[in-house]
Amino acid sequence: MQILRCPAQLQLLEEALRKSLPTTLPVLGTVMTVARGNPASHEVLVDSWPHFGIVLTRLRPEEHRDPRDYYTNQLAVFYRDKGALQALLGGTEAVTGARAFQIMGMQDGLDEAVREVASARGLKVETIQHRALISPEPPQPRFSMPPSSMPRCRIPPGLRLAPVSPSHVPLLNATWALGGNARSQAFLLGLVRTLPSACLLGPRGRPVCWSLLDGQGCLRHGYTVPAWRGHGLTGVVVAAIGRELHARGFPVYGAVRPHNTASLRALQAIGFLPQPGTFYMILGTPK
Structure with missing residues (x-):
């Protein structure tokens, strides 16, 4: 080779x-x-x-x-x-x-x-x-607003958009289905330190929704804490990373487990299209 x-x-x-x-x-x-x-x-x-x-x-x-x-x-x-x-x-x-x-x-x-x-x-x-989904255009949350003002205007009161911090990694590791161990925590820490990420922080600075980019340019590790589900927050964090990727020429795509219907719906709501085949x-x- x-x-x-x-x-x-x-x-x-x-x-x-x-x-x-x-x-x-x-x-x-x-x-x-x-x-x-x-x-x-x-x-x-x-x-x-x-x-x-x-x-x-x-x-x-x-x-x-x-x-x-x-x-x-x-x-x-x-x-x-x-x-x-x-x-x-x-x-x-x-x-x-x-x-x-x-x-x-x-x-x-x-x-x-x-x-x-x-x-x-x-x-x-x-x-x-997994099921792969691609956003052919810069992803937009389901509320129709200009990209420049959308996150600031539509985020619920008390939440703030920010990159994921290394201090948040233990929470990400604890909620990841394949995580919960030292190796997975070190891996997530590497992603957070080197690749784009986005999260919404609650009043105490604790993430309530987040998404990371991996080394394959794939939007992964998305999660919303149960108390904040159903508010369209996934669209905000994914759109924040997706617009950056689109501007750099990357395909904007994610991979979701087929049974995770909530995440599939959330991505399709902001313009992602399911792709044929299996990831x-x-x-x-x-x-």
Whole structure:
């Protein structure tokens, strides 16, 4: 596999990946994040250049510190044919028996292929399916107001829009379905420190609603505390990040569990459109 480091190469790859949206969403988002400062310390690999059969994004090897940390060891894959995928998985660039991982992709067959290889190498595998949604325009909360005045005018009294602070991470970790441990807290802290985020703070400075951006350029980790649900707050925080992403040329997208109907409705209410296919998140951990 060849690592792409040249800005011109990354730009050409970005243009090629855009032609295959939405299937390329997690890979495209990572490539764009790498090309714009690389705050998540990822790298981009292809099997050949400029004509490629597969693209892999992954954490840079020198950043691996904990072999059981699948939160940080994130990979994303897009392939033009299954032969290229099998060739990748047959090596050690993506899956080894000694390291936990999290692989993301939106192609049918990825789950089965990764599961087969990982299981054969002694890893425990779990697949979490999401529904991807894209906002074709800068997202707007459901109240119709100009973007410049919307958050200030429509936020309920006593709430304030702000970035998520590192001091808020324990709360985020406690409410995250995959969180609640030291590894997940360290991962969330890294996102908060390096990537865009938004939250609404209550009178005592405690977040009541929030959303983060991950290294794949995906709006994730959204949550509203029960007492504040039903007020359209998700639209405010997502729109705040989404407009920034749109201005920088990123696809504005999120990934939501299919059964999370409240979040699906909240995103569609501000202009997000459900995409075909499944957004796979495949977790592998050493037994």
